[in-house]
Amino acid sequence: MHRIFSFIAVWLGVTGNVLLAQDLVWEDISRGNSNIQAVSVNPLDNRIIFAGFAGNLLKSDNAGQSWRSVLTIRSRMRNINVLVTDMVNYNVVYAVTDNGLYRSNNLGSRWERIFRGKNNLENQCTAVFNIAQTIFLGTKAGLFISRDFGKSWHRDNAGIGKNAVLNIDAALKQNTVIYLAAVNGIFKSKDNGRDWEKIFLTYSRETADDEPAEEEESSPEKISGIRFVKAGINNINLLYFSGAKGIYKSLDQGKSWERLNEYGLLNRDVKMLCLSENSQIFALSQSGVFSYEDSHWVEVSFGLAAGKLNYLALDNKSNIYVSGEKGIFKANPGNYPFFSRQSLAQEYLEYEPKIRDVQAAAIKYAEVSPEKISGWRRKAAKKALLPQVNVGLERNSADLWHWEGGSTTKPDDDILRRGRDTVDWDISLAWDFSDLIWNDAQAGIDVRSKLMVELRDDILDQVNKLYFERLRVKSELDNLALEDRNKRFEKQLKLEELTASLDSLTAGYYSEQLRQLAPKQQG
Numbered sequence: 001m002h003r004i005f006s007f008i009a010v011w012l013g014v015t016g017n018v019l020l021a022q023d024l025v026w027e028d029i030s031r032g033n034s035n036i037q038a039v040s041v042n043p044l045d046n047r048i049i050f051a052g053f054a055g056n057l058l059k060s061d062n063a064g065q066s067w068r069s070v071l072t073i074r075s076r077m078r079n080i081n082v083l084v085t086d087m088v089n090y091n092v093v094y095a096v097t098d099n100g101l102y103r104s105n106n107l108g109s110r111w112e113r114i115f116r117g118k119n120n121l122e123n124q125c126t127a128v129f130n131i132a133q134t135i136f137l138g139t140k141a142g143l144f145i146s147r148d149f150g151k152s153w154h155r156d157n158a159g160i161g162k163n164a165v166l167n168i169d170a171a172l173k174q175n176t177v178i179y180l181a182a183v184n185g186i187f188k189s190k191d192n193g194r195d196w197e198k199i200f201l202t203y204s205r206e207t208a209d210d211e212p213a214e215e216e217e218s219s220p221e222k223i224s225g226i227r228f229v230k231a232g233i234n235n236i237n238l239l240y241f242s243g244a245k246g247i248y249k250s251l252d253q254g255k256s257w258e259r260l261n262e263y264g265l266l267n268r269d270v271k272m273l274c275l276s277e278n279s280q281i282f283a284l285s286q287s288g289v290f291s292y293e294d295s296h297w298v299e300v301s302f303g304l305a306a307g308k309l310n311y312l313a314l315d316n317k318s319n320i321y322v323s324g325e326k327g328i329f330k331a332n333p334g335n336y337p338f339f340s341r342q343s344l345a346q347e348y349l350e351y352e353p354k355i356r357d358v359q360a361a362a363i364k365y366a367e368v369s370p371e372k373i374s375g376w377r378r379k380a381a382k383k384a385l386l387p388q389v390n391v392g393l394e395r396n397s398a399d400l401w402h403w404e405g406g407s408t409t410k411p412d413d414d415i416l417r418r419g420r421d422t423v424d425w426d427i428s429l430a431w432d433f434s435d436l437i438w439n440d441a442q443a444g445i446d447v448r449s450k451l452m453v454e455l456r457d458d459i460l461d462q463v464n465k466l467y468f469e470r471l472r473v474k475s476e477l478d479n480l481a482l483e484d485r486n487k488r489f490e491k492q493l494k495l496e497e498l499t500a501s502l503d504s505l506t507a508g509y510y511s512e513q514l515r516q517l518a519p520k521q522q523g
Contacts, residue, residue: 001214026304027062030327037321038174039313040083042089044090046315050108051328057095059108065329067113075099075126084128087172096125101137103150114150117141121164129168136193140163143180145193153452159187163172171231177237179239181229182363186241188254189211199254200226230273230281240281242270245457245490247283263355265290266468267461272312276321282320284312289322291333304329353513355467358502362463367377368456387429394425423464470498 001328022044027205030036035053042048050070053261054173055078073080077098095102100123107280115137117123127138143156143165166181166473178189186200225244232238239250246268248257266287274282283290288301289312301309313321320331363369477491502510 001503016089022301024300024331024333026301026306026322026329026331028327029060029330031064031067031069032327033058034327035325036310036323036328037080038083038096038311039320039321039328040084040085041094041313041315041321043087043316044092046317046319047203047323048107049328050083050093050095052083052097054078054080057083057108058101059113064330064370070104071095071102071111073099073102075122075448080118081126082128082167084130086130088132089129092130094128094130096128096137099122099126101125101150114367114507115144115146115153117345127165127167129170129178129450131172131178133171136168136178136181138168138180138181140164143182143193146404152201156196158194159198161182165391166226167228169229169231171236175236177236179229179231179254181226181241183226186226186254189253195425199250200248200257223380224496227269227271228273229276232279233275233277234279238272240275242273244269246270247273247281255504260292261295262297263295264468265421266299266464268464274312274314277316277320278312282312282314284309284322284460289320296413299332304331349471351514351517351519352471353380353463353510357513358467358506358510359460362459363456363510364457365507366455368459370450370456388431390428392426392428459505464496464500466501466505470495473498 013250021287029049030051033051033053035133036051037054038052040050043517047061049060049292050066051058051067052062055073055075056069057073057080058067059070060067074177079098081098082094082096084094085312086094089108091105093104093108095104095111100113101119102111102125103114104111115140116124117125119141121141122139124140126140126215127136129136133147133149135150136304137144137146137153141164143160144153144157144161146153154223160180160182161184163182163184166183168178168180170176172180175190176192178193180187180189180196187196188199195234229239229242237251237253239254241248245259246262246265247260247270249260260497264344265283265285267285270283270285271307274284276282281292282300283292283297286309288296288299288304288309291300292298298322301322304322306329307326309322309324311321315321318333319469322329322331332486384480473495477488478487480488499514
């Protein structure tokens with residue numbers, strides 16, 4: 001009887017934690033509007049919200065209870081990529097579109113197009129940032145700057161060139177520092193955009209590890225892996241950027257970088273970042289919305305049914321806004337019990353192998369470890385230490401036949417006789433020490449290295465998704481009523497399926513660890 005009571009108490013405790021961890025409720029404020037591409041909330045009055053979808057810009061004056069159209073884009077290129085409210089004059093709103101840059105000086109009542117490119121790439125605007133009378137505009141064809149509040153524009157060629165700009169941000173302090181993310185790197189300007197310093201090089205999937213690669217030539221079409229840059233709000237030295245391989249942080253304005261722990265992130269490819277007033281960082285990926293808590297990521301998008309996620313925004317009341325193919329959703333994490341989710345996760349992880357160990361097992365089984373590539377390079381370099389051996393063998397028959405002569409007393413004089421064959425041989429050793437620096441084998445290693453890195457990334461992404469999906473299913477299973485036999489069976493079956501998938505990637509390592517870590521049954 002005591003054991004039954006204990007089981008019920010534990011089950012209720014776990015269920016209570018699950019319910020507590022799901023207190024972040026997402027409210028659909030789109031009122032039937034779908035495929036929302038961008039959102040902006042007025043920094044002074046969070047009842048004023050702008051939302052854009054292809055060809056149309058909507059405004060709400062009542063926190064999403066109703067919407068009205070304030071701008072229609074009649075063009076074949078109609079996407080609204082970014083919506084920005086001026087951080088000084090809150091009446092000024094920018095709509096960054098594939099048909100140029102639009103601006104309203106009166107909270108969306110009237111709009112004018114203040115930039116139109118000379119060609120299709122210039123016309124596709126991707127980012128905007130305004131400081132006083134200076135406007136920085138990112139396009140698919142590079143950076144354009146206006147120093148007279150949009151009356152005239154000139155292209156900036158200081159390092160960025162005609163490479164596509166991804167986003168622009170700034171640390172708004174006494175000495176403003178502007179940051180720009182482009183496909184050819186991340187740039188910093190301390191003199192209002194007159195000069196730019198590259199603070200992060202492009203990196204690509206060819207990199208043999210998770211660190212940035214050496215700089216190489218890039219083009220607007222090349223995928224560099226860079227996604228988004230975000231400057232600190234209250235700390236001028238704080239800087240983040242996201243990319244295809246995770247999120248990096250700098251505490252010295254980009255002079256040095258460290259990669260944040262990706263534990264719990266599910267998908268390392270983060271396309272957007274937001275910072276709250278207390279410097280809490282939120283990340284948007286294809287897998288959901290995540291908050292960085294105590295050196296690990298916590299998903300805050302449980303229960304969010306937005307379909308494909310497009311955009312992330314915060315307001316002055318710490319509300320989170322997410323737009324996607326099914327509309328706009330809002331949640332308030334102000335009293336959100338992250339600690340409860342953390343304690344819940346620790347409870348579920350108690351008898352699970354660590355994700356790092358599972359990843360290592362998968363890499364070992366697939367034989368795609370970085371050490372393998374390093375081994376290839378070392379062996380190729382040692383090739384120069386081995387000499388090239390040449391052996392020569394030659395038969396000399398110059399004296400094969402000769403006359404025996406010089407005597408008149410011997411009976412066999414003046415007779416043609418057969419001589420002996422002579423055999424000459426030689427051996428030579430040769431070294432080419434230039435092979436210590438580079439040899440033809442290196443080219444083949446580079447090709448195999450690229451393929452191996454791509455395979456390893458795919459395997460790790462698959463392991464991450466399966467691992468955390470299994471934890472989620474365990475949580476859902478505990479939250480089901482005991483009498484709900486059909487759903488419990490489906491969850492248990494799903495749990496076994498995920499376990500089998502992890503076993504197939506780790507040669508049975510996962511199940512073996514589960515067996516070793518399982519709590520011992522007491523009699």
